[in-house]
Amino acid sequence: MASAARASPHPLVSRQAPSSAQNVVYWGQDSENNDLSHYCTSTSGIDILVLSFLYEFGNGINIPSGVIGNSCFISTTGQGQLCDDLASEIATCQAAGVKIILSLGGASGAYSLQSQAQAESIGQYVWDSYANSGNTTVQRPFGDVAVDGWDFDIEVNLGSSQYYQYMISKLRSNFPSDPSKTYYITGAPQCPIPEPNMGIIIGNSTFDYLWVQFYNNNNGLDNIPFESCALGINGGAPFNFDEWESFIADTPSSGAKIFVGVPASTLASNGNSGGAVYYASPDQLASVISEVRDHPQFGGIMMWAAGYSDSNVNNGCTYAQEAKQILLTGAPCGGSVPPPVSSSTTVSTTRSTSTTRATTTTKAPSTTTSSTSPTSTCPVAGGACVAGTYACTGSNFGICDNGAWVIQPCSSGQVCVPDGNSIYCGLSGSSDPVCV
Structure with a gap:
């Protein structure tokens, strides 16, 4: 178990790294013993704090609710209870130059969207309630304090991924109404590509920052037979940062910055010691970052x-x-500055000359059985399908979302490959393309 001792302040050269690389920390769901402003001092090392979570919305509830921190409760009427202290701390952090992002979703929660109209309604509400909207008719849990943006950590799909683009678009449509402030849209996808929960959202929305969770996916996503990925340490799955660059290149989020998401201790990834395999020691983290810190x-x-x-x-x-x-x-x-870490302990460490890592072609067959097996029928966008199925179609792949096929592209130069109970995007030539 990690030490429970508290650190004395450690002097840092500056809050912002010379390369403008930023350090992002989630706060509010981990029984933090310190209030928010504790993490906004000149020695905290934190540039962005993400308030987690508003985790209940949809299913007839158009006002997101949740508990943030140890006391701030936001009800389904939008009213904040015991949130005044948090509002004051948000203002303190912002005055210190730390951006505060409000997150919707989470690993568990009662959230989903049923229509474009509902998504737009919720998007407008969170703007009115948490931005400098000038709206005096809605509940404002943080009073006059406005957040700096909204984060989407969508890990519960329920066939509603296609509607989040409308919520994000509605939020963005309001940004010009407050020229005094820069607002951000951020996302926390899992690392597998295709990303079954947020891939459709990213493919149809404009994100500013994507902090990819490179953990909890050594065997793909739970019950979903997709590509395994991690940080490429401790004998785990390969680090697929390059694939994320390729994936977003042809989306509205092509200009997004990609962050390396990590657990902050051996217990952080899943709350128990079994998650230690995903944890990167400070030296290991330095090696991982050395691989990608020069990427634009x-x-x-x-x-x-x-x-x-x-x-x-x-x-x-x-x-x-x-x-x-x-x-x-x-x-x-x-x-001291370490040498770069190998991207995998079982395959070649040579970086591909393209933006797609060469290890993609060596993916082992999934050992996990699942009801969400690939289908042998070529998918057609909008065509009927059975929920939870996946299929290849040349250099694209299909995800059955809410009973209809949604087609997404593989990274440039890759084709979709069926692999037992899974599909994955591999380098062209690794397998005969399917459905062409």
């Missing part, structure tokens, strides 16, 4: 979560401070 789309590091970082102290630094030091100098607190 590299945005920085994201971690889950503040409380776990506080309990993980090394060389006088919390994990968040370690991450910031890595972004600033290339080395963790008290360390």
Whole structure:
């Protein structure tokens, strides 16, 4: 178990790394012992804090609700209870230059969308309630304090992914009405590509930042036979940052910065010791970041979560401070700049000359059985299908979403390949393309 000691403040060169790489930390669902403003000092090492979560909306509820932190409860009427202190802390953080993003979704929650109209209605409501909207008729849990943007951590699909684009579009349509502030749309997808929960959203929406969760996916997503991925450490699945660059290149999010999402301690990924395989020590994290820090789309590091970082102290630094030091100098607190880590312990470490990593062609067949097996019928956009099925069609793949096929592209130069109970996008020539 990680040390429970608290770190003394560690001096950092500056809040913002010379490369503009940023350190992002989730706060509000991990029983953090410290209030929000504790993470906004000049020595905290944090650039963006994500408030988690508004986790109940849809199914007849058009006002998102949830509990943020240890006391702030936002009801399904939009009323905030015991949120005044949090509002004050948000203002303190923003005055210190730390951006505050409000997250919707989470790994568990009662959320879904049933229509475009509902998505737009909810999007307008969260703008009116949490931005500088000037709307005095809605509940405002944080009073006059406005957040800096909205995060989408959609891990519960329920066949509603296609509607989130309308919520995001509605939010963005309001941005010009407040020229005094820069607002952001961010997302926290899982690392497998295709991404079954947020892939459709990313493919149809404009995100500013994508902090990809490179953990909890050594065997693909639970019950979903997609590509395994992680940080390429501890004998785990390969690091597929390059594939994410390729994936978003042909989407409205082509200009988004991609962040390396990591657990902040050995317990952070899933709350127990079994998740330690996903944890990168500060030295390992420095090696991982050295592989991608020069990529134009590299945005920085994201971690889950503040409380776990506080309990993980090394060389006088919390994990968040370690991450910031890595972004600033290339080395963790008290360390030296390491050589790059191999992207996989079982395949060639040579980087592909394209933006797609060469290890894609060596994916092993899935050992997980699932009812969501690929179909042998070529999918057609909008065609009828059985929920939970997937299919290849040349250089594209189909996901059955709410009873209709949604077609998404593989990365440039790849084809969709069926593999037992799974499908994946592999380099052209790795398998005969299907359905062409």
